[in-house]
Structures are given as structure tokens and as C-alpha cells.
Amino acid sequence: MVFINPELKQIVRAQLEERHERSGAAAERALTTVKSEALVDLQFRMTVEGHEFIVDERKSSGSHDAGPAPVRYYLGGIMGCYQVWFIKSAALADLSLDRFEAEISSFPGGRASSGGSPQPHLLLTIIVDSGNTDDQIRMLAEQAAQRCGIFMSTSRATRIELVVVHNGNTILERAYAAGEAKTEQAAGV
DSSP states (O other): OOOOOTTHHHHHHHHHHHHHHOOGGGGGSOSOOOEEEEEETTEEEEEETTEEEEEOOOGGGTSOOSSOOHHHHHHHHHHHHHHHHHHHHHHHTTOOOSEEEEEEEEESSOSBOTTSSBOOEEEEEEEEEOSSOHHHHHHHHHHHHHHOHHHHHHHHHSEEEEEEEETTEEEEEEEEETTEEEEEOOTTO
């Protein structure tokens, strides 16, 4: 069972109200600031809100493989933000989850577009087990995508394919991309 703190519902409500009320200069304030210090070759120490982590490239790329490459942190950030908003949306809807897992992959050449040339894209797969209906889980999936700023910003530059599996069945396949809104529900749903 995925534990969702009962107090989270009120915290998320307040957060969404604050977002809605922002205007002008308040909307222009930095959400966060990450600082970086070069260490050696392509290795950097990043610091954000009291946390430190190492960014590096692998040895075959000319560095020391002391930590994930920057794009891997970026992908983790997209997925993490989406997961946070999925759980927050579940808290708001008073829905419990038995299992919640995610995986994100980057495809630099991707699948062929209608024009025939491969297009880069990301594939985010969400796996949920719960006693909720498929429609309720689809609602959480859509809300998480809309509420996660980095997910929506990234989808304006790179296609994100979202696949949601609920209780072992694919219930949603949707592509998020600038100028494109394609939703496919799994067969039989």
C-alpha cells in the first residue's frame, strides 16, 4: 500500500490556491535556484536547497562517471515531478493506491513521424495497482500532467508519450507535444 499522509490533501489545496492567486511580479519569482561548481573535467557539484549532488559524464564521454549525466537528472526530474503530482491528485480525490511505479526513457531518434523521419521523444510509463476505477486513474494521470510544470514545459519542446497501466491493463496512451493532443484509451475501455 502506498502511504499518503491524510494531511497532504490540505497542503495541496493550499498550494493550488497559492498558484491560482499569483499574479504579476509574484509569478515571476524563481521557483528554485541550483548552483554549480566545476570539479574536474566534466564533473560538477550541484547544490540546491541544502542538498548536494554530482553531475558527470561517463568515461567514454571524457569524464569520470562519478554521477549521472545532466540529462539523466533532467529525466528523473520530469518523472519525479509527474509522480509527485499524481500522488497529490490522489490525495485531493481521496483515492488510495496499492502500488505506484514509474519509468522514463529517452529516445533520441524515436519512432518515425507521419513524414517518415524519426522524431525524438520521451516515454513515461506509470504502473498503478488500486481498487479505483480506470476512469479515476486516467483522471489522476491527466491532472498530474497538467499540474507538473516541467512535464508541460518539456512537452512543448519534445514529445512525451504517456502510458498508464492500471491493475495490469493499459488504460491510457497519450502523446503530449506542442500542437498535438492525441489520446488513446486501451481497447475495450
